[in-house]
Amino acid sequence: MQIPAPFDYVRASSVDNALALLDRHGAESRVVAGGHSLLPMMKLRLARPDWLIDINDLFELDYLLVDGPVMRIGAMTRHTTLLESDDVRRLFPIICDAERVIADPIVRNRGTIGGSLCQADPAEDLSTVCHVLEAVAVVRGPAGERMLSMAEFHRGPYETAVAQNELLIEVRVPIRAGSGSAYEKVERRVGDWAVAAAGASVTLAGDGTISQVAVGLTAVGLDHNVTEVEAILVGQAPAETLFIEAGRLASLACDPLADQRGPIDYKRHLADELTRRVLRVSCSRAAASVSDITI
C-alpha cells in the first residue's frame, strides 16, 4: 500500500493567499493542483512536503482567452478543457494533438497545464509544445509578476525557474497568421510516458515559403528546440527532401538514454521519423490556414 508521509494540508482561497501560504510555510511546502504527478511521488516517498497547499479552488486561474495577438491560458486549466476547446484546436492544433495522448481521459480531468509545466518531467508533452509555440510563462511572487520564455522557465528535468515563493499563473501563446502545428508521440500503451515524441510549428509567408519554424523533441534528452532545422527550412518552400534532412538533424541533436522503453538507436530513429511527420502535417495545416485567410 502506497501512503504519503504525514503532512499538513491547507486550501488556498486565492492566488495572493497561495503566495502568502508559500511564504509562511517555507521551503518544505508544495503546491498541489491536479496532483497526478505530485501525489504519486508522495506515495513513493520521493516527495515529502511538510505542507501541501491545495490550489484547486483557484478558479480565477482556470481560463482560456484569445486576447489580441496571444492566447492566455490560466495555469489551472485542465487538460480536458484544452482538448475540448475549439479556439485551441483552430489556433494551436499541436496542443490538441498532444492533449489527446497525455495520460488518459480520467487523468486529464484532473491534470492542469500549470502542473505539467512545473513538474517539468523530461517525458512531459506540454513542455515541448510550449517550447515549440514560443510560449511565455507568467510567474507571480511577492515582488510581482515576471514573464519568462520557455528557455528561461524550463531549467532541465524536474527543474524550473519558479522560486519556492512563486506561482506559475498563466501561459501566453503567440497567435501567428498562416501557421500550422502538430505533435506526435510513440508510446508503449495508452497513458504511458512517451518513448519519444516530436512537435513542430510552421508559419508560411504569402509566397508559400516557410517564414518561421520550430521543432521540439520529448523524452530524448533535449531540453530546447532543435535549432539546427531552422537554418535549412526558413526561406524554403515545404518539400519532402527538407523534412528528411530536418529529421536527420533532429536525430543527431537529441541525446536519448537506453531504458525499458527502448535502445538509443530506436529513439534516434523515432526522433527522425516523428520530426518528418510533424513537419509534414504542420506545413499542410499552415497551408490550409493560409487558404482560409485568403477566402
Add this chain to the structure above:
Amino acid sequence: MQISMTINGTDVTREIEPRVLLVHFIRDDLRLTGTHWGCDTTNCGTCVVLMDGQPVKSCTVLAAMADGHTITTVEGLANGATLDPVQQGFMEEHGLQCGFCTPGMMLTARALLDHNPHPEPLEIREAISGQICRCTGYATIVRSIQWAAEHPAGAAAQTTEKEVHA
C-alpha cells in the same frame, strides 16, 4: 482535520489524517467497499469514482481534496431497486467476468453517457482507455455501454417483464 462531502446523496463528516487517499476513505472509513483498490498507481482505473459528476481515480486524490465536493460510488448508481441502465447493460451484455474492474468501468460509462448520450464505439473505447480489464473483456464492456446508450430508461422499462434481484 475534519472533512465533509456528499457521497451517494448522503452528507458525511469525518475526522481524517490529511494523507488519507480518497479510495481508502471511501473503503475503510465509510465501508463502501464497492469501490475497488487496484494498482495504486493511477493506471488501472478500478478505483474510479465520480467527483462532481466527473470520473477521477480515487487512489490519486486526497480525501481532503474531496472536502466540500459530491462523490458518487458504484453503490450510488442504482436508484433503490432500480438499476442504472449502465448496470443493466453490464448484465445484458455480459460486461464482466471477474468483476474487479467493473465499478470503475460503470462509473466512467455513466459519466460518458451523461456528457454524450449517443457515443460511437470508438468514443466508448477512448473513454475507458484509462481502465484495465485483465479478463480482457473489452468487447463486451463496450457492448454493455452501448446497450445503456440505447436504453436510457434502462432497467425501469424492463423490470416489469424481468425481475431484477439487486
